[in-house]
Amino acid sequence: MSRSFTPKVITANALLEGDVIYWSPEGTWVRTLSSAEVFEDEAVAQEQLLTASSQPAVAVGVYLADVAITDDGPTPIHFREEFRTRGPSNYAHGKQVKLS
Amino acid sequence: MYQYNDFDAAFVAERNAQFRAQVERRISGALTEDEFKPLRLMNGLYLQLHAYMLRVAIPYGTLNGAQMRQLAMIAETFDKGYGHFTTRQNIQYNWPKLKDVPDILDRLAEVEMHALQTSGNTIRNVTADHFAGAAADEVEDPRPTAELLRQWSTDHPEFQFLPRKFKLAVTGSAADRAVIRAHDIGIQIVEKDGEIGYKIIVGGGLGRTPMIGKTLAEFLPKADLLPFVEATVNVWNRLGRRDNKYKSRIKITVHEHGIDDIRARVLTRFEQIKPTFKGVDRDLFAQIQQNFDAPAYRNAPVDAHTAMRLANPAYASWSDTNITAHKNDSYAIVSISLKKHGATPGDASADQMRVMAELAETYGHDELRISHEQNVILPHVHQSDLPAIYAALREADLATANIGLISDIIACPGMDYCALATARSIPVAQEIAERFDELKLEHEIGALKIKISGCINACGHHHVGHIGILGLDRAGVENYQITLGGDGSEDAAIGERAGPGFSAEALVPAIERIIETYLDVRSEKAETFLQTYRRVGMGPFKAALYPDSKASAA
Numbered sequence: 001m002s003r004s005f006t007p008k009v010i011t012a013n014a015l016l017e018g019d020v021i022y023w024s025p026e027g028t029w030v031r032t033l034s035s036a037e038v039f040e041d042e043a044v045a046q047e048q049l050l051t052a053s054s055q056p057a058v059a060v061g062v063y064l065a066d067v068a069i070t071d072d073g074p075t076p077i078h079f080r081e082e083f084r085t086r087g088p089s090n091y092a093h094g095k096q097v098k099l100s
Numbered sequence: 101m102y103q104y105n106d107f108d109a110a111f112v113a114e115r116n117a118q119f120r121a122q123v124e125r126r127i128s129g130a131l132t133e134d135e136f137k138p139l140r141l142m143n144g145l146y147l148q149l150h151a152y153m154l155r156v157a158i159p160y161g162t163l164n165g166a167q168m169r170q171l172a173m174i175a176e177t178f179d180k181g182y183g184h185f186t187t188r189q190n191i192q193y194n195w196p197k198l199k200d201v202p203d204i205l206d207r208l209a210e211v212e213m214h215a216l217q218t219s220g221n222t223i224r225n226v227t228a229d230h231f232a233g234a235a236a237d238e239v240e241d242p243r244p245t246a247e248l249l250r251q252w253s254t255d256h257p258e259f260q261f262l263p264r265k266f267k268l269a270v271t272g273s274a275a276d277r278a279v280i281r282a283h284d285i286g287i288q289i290v291e292k293d294g295e296i297g298y299k300i301i302v303g304g305g306l307g308r309t310p311m312i313g314k315t316l317a318e319f320l321p322k323a324d325l326l327p328f329v330e331a332t333v334n335v336w337n338r339l340g341r342r343d344n345k346y347k348s349r350i351k352i353t354v355h356e357h358g359i360d361d362i363r364a365r366v367l368t369r370f371e372q373i374k375p376t377f378k379g380v381d382r383d384l385f386a387q388i389q390q391n392f393d394a395p396a397y398r399n400a401p402v403d404a405h406t407a408m409r410l411a412n413p414a415y416a417s418w419s420d421t422n423i424t425a426h427k428n429d430s431y432a433i434v435s436i437s438l439k440k441h442g443a444t445p446g447d448a449s450a451d452q453m454r455v456m457a458e459l460a461e462t463y464g465h466d467e468l469r470i471s472h473e474q475n476v477i478l479p480h481v482h483q484s485d486l487p488a489i490y491a492a493l494r495e496a497d498l499a500t501a502n503i504g505l506i507s508d509i510i511a512c513p514g515m516d517y518c519a520l521a522t523a524r525s526i527p528v529a530q531e532i533a534e535r536f537d538e539l540k541l542e543h544e545i546g547a548l549k550i551k552i553s554g555c556i557n558a559c560g561h562h563h564v565g566h567i568g569i570l571g572l573d574r575a576g577v578e579n580y581q582i583t584l585g586g587d588g589s590e591d592a593a594i595g596e597r598a599g600p601g602f603s604a605e606a607l608v609p610a611i612e613r614i615i616e617t618y619l620d621v622r623s624e625k626a627e628t629f630l631q632t633y634r635r636v637g638m639g640p641f642k643a644a645l646y647p648d649s650k651a652s653a654a
């Protein structure tokens with residue numbers, strides 16, 4: 001019996017700059033959500049979460065975040081995660097600089 | 101102004117060297133985040149939503165021109181060219197890189213500044229009335245008292261692992277501009293029969309369980325301050341709950357035990373420890389006080405200011421709102437608004453910081469203050485210099501004439517930066533300020549304090565806003581709760597919740613309805629929003645906020 005599982009990505013902050021990072025299919029940390037690996041299976045997500053958490057000198061505060069799968073790739077479900085993909089709303093600082 | 105002594109300088113240098121080594125070991129992987137986190141927090145370094153944030157202490161909000169210039173230099177060299185002044189009279193940098201933080205701390209130490217005790221369960225940066233030393237209504241400058249408390253609490257062995265953080269505020273005036281009734285301990289300098297002493301208030305605080313402080317001592321002789329405050333912290337340190345973070349603050353201890361029980365315990369403890377102080381604290385106070393001597397006031401005519409008021413309506417409007425009476429008749433206190441309509445409350449660019457530093461050096465006896473309302477103060481300005489200051493502020497986009505008005509909003513960083521936030525606060529402040537600027541209503545509305553927090557921790561003091569706004573996460577959508585009638589002054593009150601919250605889109609129209617109601621029901625123009633609210637109560641505002649529920653109830 002499979003219970004419904006919301007797709008997830010693994011995310012954290014980079015140790016050196018604090019920038020938001022995502023775990024990629026290649027098993028590396030990347031800077032954009034579009035390059036993140038999306039997990040649709042809970043067991044795989046948990047296993048990868050352990051692997052991703054084993055690099056304490058790279059990533060801080062590793063966790064799973066819910067996403068929706070769209071034609072444009074994964075998009076955040078919660079507004080907090082959406083802000084994390086972009087940066088603050090009062091200045092064009094953070095990730096949005098490169099995105100635009 | 102207070103000068104570091106050798107002990108302070110050596111202490112800060114040692115702590116900075118330790119932290120540099122800790123950062124190196126963290127970057128090399130020798131320290132885990134669990135090991136490193138308490139160390140970085142002790143040095144004011146937080147990991148936020150998009151980046152690290154460094155919180156730098158500005159004790160009792162006082163700094164000089166050289167310090168402000170250094171803050172500007174740090175903003176430019178290590179951050180994105182600006183800094184954010186907070187409701188704790190601190191400055192925060194939103195984008196430092198981990199490896200740069202030890203260098204930033206060294207640069208701060210060059211101007212006798214640091215980021216210690218801006219975080220963690222310690223006694224935090226002592227705050228004070230931002231008009232300290234200048235206000236016409238002051239009994240005594242509160243800063244020597246604040247400095248005495250700072251020196252006593254800094255690295256005090258008993259106070260490094262308290263049940264929770266502990267915040268002290270001091271004012272020297274009956275008109276409370278330091279929100280002392282919302283602090284763990286609030287201290288008011290008072291005069292009784294020609295003797296100066298302290299009124300001690302305990303157990304105030306905002307956050308999840310907001311409380312207005314209660315009077316612990318009506319009049320404490322000056323010499324008893326440190327033993328009395330230490331006795332209070334002792335009592336709380338023993339009784340305070342460490343099992344539940346939400347019940348650990350002294351406000352809960354006071355609430356659970358009752359003020360009379362706490363007072364009895366404090367007095368017993370006070371009698372025990374008073375002899376151990378042996379008067380060293382009094383000698384220290386006398387020494388400290390010398391560093392806070394009033395500046396050498398200048399004697400000159402003030403006609404330039406009077407003439408300019410007549411000639412220039414914009415100047416007259418600015419001087420109506422942004423100038424406060426000084427204890428010297430020829431002087432004025434200038435509040436520089438960091439609340440330009442549409443800008444981020446409390447932010448100043450490096451260029452603006454340098455302009456303010458220069459004005460302080462040229463016209464202001466080299467003194468600057470940061471207010472908990474996130475503005476910058478020139479406390480000692482000769483009135484003849486006001487036109488020149490105004491002109492320089494205009495050039496730097498710092499001459500917004502809105503102190504104390506609806507657009508002079510306190511807003512915490514909220515979910516644009518803060519990892520703890522449940523919703524954003526900055527865009528809300530920006531929209532409200534822009535809307536009322538567009539309506540050209542703010543001078544008509546008069547004195548009104550809006551305060552916004554992005555979560556229940558209440559860094560934006562929303563509970564004591566005349567209109568308070570709290571941003572929450574309601575089922576994955578930002579939602580804003582409105583409280584009315586809060587007051588952070590000597591008549592402190594916690595605001596009352598108006599009803600269900602509003603979506604981000606519905607919020608500004610809701611605020612507009614509150615204001616329309618006020619303009620409608622106020623008895624005369626001189627009756628402020630808060631006075632009107634106290635007279636008519638929640639009823640008319642509630643009806644305006646929730647017209648549908650009124651219709652269905654009718």
Ligand code: SF4
Pocket residue numbers: 512513514515518519520521522553554555556557558559560
């Ligand atoms: S009130 Fe909440 S959101 Fe605002 S700064 Fe404090 S902790 Fe962050």
